[in-house]
Amino acid sequence: MRVRRLAAWTALPLAVTLGLAACGSGGDGGSGSNGSGAVSIQIAEPQHLVPTNTTETSGSQVISGLFAPLVDYDAQNKPVEVAAESVTSSDNTVWTIKLKDGFTFHNGEKVTSDDYINAWNYGAYAPNGQGASYFFDKIAGYQDLQGEKPKAKTLSGLKKLDDLSFQVTLSAPYTDFKTMLGYNAFYPLPEAAFSAPGVLKDSYEQAPIGQGPFKMKGNWQHDSKIEVERYDAYPLEKPKVKDIEFRIYQQLTAAYADVLADNLDVLPTIPTENLSTAPTDLGDRYQTSPMSSFQFLAFPTFDKDYSNPDVRKAISMAIDRDEITKSIFKNSQQPARSFVSPILPGYRDNTTGDAGQFNPAAAKSLYQAANGPSKITISYNGDGGHKDWVDATCNQLKANLGVDCVGAAEPKFSDLLNKVEKKQPVGLFRMGWVMDYPSMEDYLGPLYSTNGSSNYYGYSNPEFDKLVKEGAAAPSQEEAIKKYQQAEDILAKDMPVIPLRFGQNVFGHSTKVQNVEMDASQRVNLVKIEAAS
Template identity: 60%
Template sequence: MRVSRRMTWGAAAAVAVVLATTACSGDGGGSETPDGDAVIRIGIAEPQHMIPSNATESAGAQVLAALYTPLVEFDAERKPVEVAAESIESADNVLWTVKLKGGYTFHNGEPVTADSYITAWNHAAYGPNGNGGAYFFGQIEGYDDLQSTDPDGEEGPQKAPEPKAKTLTGLNKVDDLTFTVTLSGPFAEFESVLGYHVFSPLPAAAWASDGVLKEGFEEAPIGNGPFRMKGTWQHDSRIEVERYDAHPGPKPKIGGVVFQIYQQVTTDYADLLAGNNDVTRQVPTESLGSAPTDLGDRFRKSPLSSFQFLAFPTFQPEFARAEVRRAISMAIDRDEIVRTIFKDSQTSARSFVSPLLAGARPDTCGEPCQFDPARAKTDYQAAGGPARLQISYNGDGGHKDWVEATCNQLKNNLGVECASTPEAKFADLLNKVEAKTPVGMFRMGWSMDYPSMQNYLGPIYTTKGSSNYYGFSNAEFDRLVEEGERAPNQEEAIKKYQEAEQILAREMPVIPLRFGQNNYGHSTRVGNVELDAQGQVDLLKIEVTG
């Protein structure tokens, strides 16, 4: 859904960019033959990163879905299906053999080989490179030796020692199209994990030297996907891609995409209505009531795995006590916000895992997620909650209305001051929380990277989780998640994950707020517009029809 899949920014938003279309007038008149060379326009936010192993938010993921073809994708039952992989097999859930399909090339013509994956994954996992997706390689044997710990802590003067190793012992080449992955322990769902874009390959042209990326590669990534970069990343403006005709997989029905970067979701939607944009991935909340009239049958809905929540910096004294966190949760009337702000287009969340997933249960949060303002105030005062609260959010995601409404509820129900503080871009908010800059409570979102409860628990809440921005650490929780990962099958894994979720309900490092759905719109130019459970436009189905 890193939202990604991963952390989600909410909805796209930014400077209006009026671009000439390559085909069709957009007057609503359909043509009998779709234009396979036409370029479409899709609104996104400014990505934080464009290296696959470092891109853990939804805007970057949408672009990477065009540039890279994953080893596996997922069918309607959310089971993995091989795409760039010919097969992925294991007899013991520890030693996995990955065989690649032949015929795949990078956009510069280089063949995609086992080395393309091994080199990219070693770079992704090497701690000093600081990749946001490094956590997902933690199951592979040798990962710990690629990490280093600062002996003085983050603020200490002594430099962290170099890691013991630079490559994962668990990765071994068999031949040009085959490699093996040895895990540090059994993980029955590992094939599903390989559907996440952080496991993408990189070409030899990406490297300045052994394990060192070329400066500027991120501005024009070279992938193995159905589209290739056209020019470079124009920050805060646009990213353009064009069809890569040498791609051996299914061919896109369009000639290219201009990803228009918006800083305000309302501008994205206004451009759609004006004919200057073809797909708005999420209609702004203030337009949900008028969208059926504005767009007619071009206003669409579909299932989405997104989970919206408020996060606590638990390392700060005012939020260190679970009693304070639980009281704040009880002071929020989720149902009223869903009804008045979101026009019932989302669902109140009282658990920590998307209901789309096997093992998800309703109301696992229990009392802390029930609206009880009287008890909330009593408990808050007894726990010594702060007299002033702050909620930080990204201004490019359409969150202003609900954040302000939440702040007003906290003012009225807890008797505190509350300020809502926007950051211009989701990338800016992520950078601040990664640096532990004081921002108060902060809005976060998550969409699945792969369909497993583990993806909603491990990355977000384990002590070493890649997206644990809150400083939450619980040894029992870590143990249960690890035991779930080591379980022999999904059924046994789910039991452990459900036990771990109960700890979240007790400790409340975040406040569950809403589960989302895709509320999107498209222009009269395009048809077959579908958004998946990660909120991404299916670029192989969309076509220009008008």
């Protein structure tokens, strides 16, 4: 979520994850550490800025400043309350959420439990077409809101207790529900966002009203920038800077040049082309930190060319992950042979087995026996710095499988996603994932469940779905992990995607800012960053 998150960029060290005239413009890096400074941060063009429809990294970065989550996570990835006073349950099925008093939306409206209930109902109602709707499916009544003609418009599992508390009844026990509430789909929406009950204003997304530490400064300037300013009525820790410009770039290399020239303050992802020189170029302004990213190649399993798991396994075996990680990414990432991030409890190394091992001879034999296609296309978003590794992958497939292979760049990540959603021919396509919340379920359910919110490849396995559901309903995390691991074993047999790399945050900043921190979901901490003294 991811989803948070499909990610657009490649050196995520993610997923799922641009800019025009703003590329070369200089940002005001700040005038001091007294809170009056402004900072500029590179992003891609977001797909959306409505919380329940924001499922990629750039949109998530922006709304993480506009909204405060119910919970966030500590260094051990345990949930800690932010906008929530408490989140409690005696049976993991009925949960009571009490809100902290004192939160207001940026238009002055007091935040109440109604604002969460209304936002969640809007997100869950299928005709609204929200990309993060899947995250409400654990709440009782969700199925009644699905289909072209839903039976209901509101979730039966949501009940207001008073202005600062509400009850959430799940359709089955879920041990990680409190953890899940850190995802942006669970942000509230003000009354001002709606033109009528359940009907969002068309204009809301261009200037979202939240209850977080920053508020919009004007409207979203598409393919250029999004500007926000400090919200002085925010009741928790105040930001150290007054203004932030999220500057939209078309090419990461242009953003990197701007950081070196002090015309851009924060670059969350160092381009692959600059990884070898960045430590010298930036000095102590070149930084790394733990990150949840997962890069993979996805198969359109509904395409007859890739419907055979043996074809998919053969392609995986023909890719030398270690060589590409070393030569292209300068070991800034880790070769992936599993489907969940190493930072999570329950991670196991090499769950892909033989399919994840580089074995060109066996790969070619299996590919020919399975009648794999004579030409392979790998589609990717051209705005994300993927060309080098895609070309290297194609060269390996040509050499090791004896096929023709070409990389096909779409202008933007959103363009690639739109094509895939419409099942237009794209061949294999690159994807990236950044966790929505720290649970194995977040890597399995959204990406591979039959109705998963980010299952763009048409993969469906009833036994996999069953195991994920059983894991979610398990009474303890330990029992849940056992079920999730069994589900992951099924992925290893079916190989709907090819795990390629796990990432870390690899980022840089200008001389004008300090205390630049990035979380495991590839977001800059907008409260901690400040102008350099």
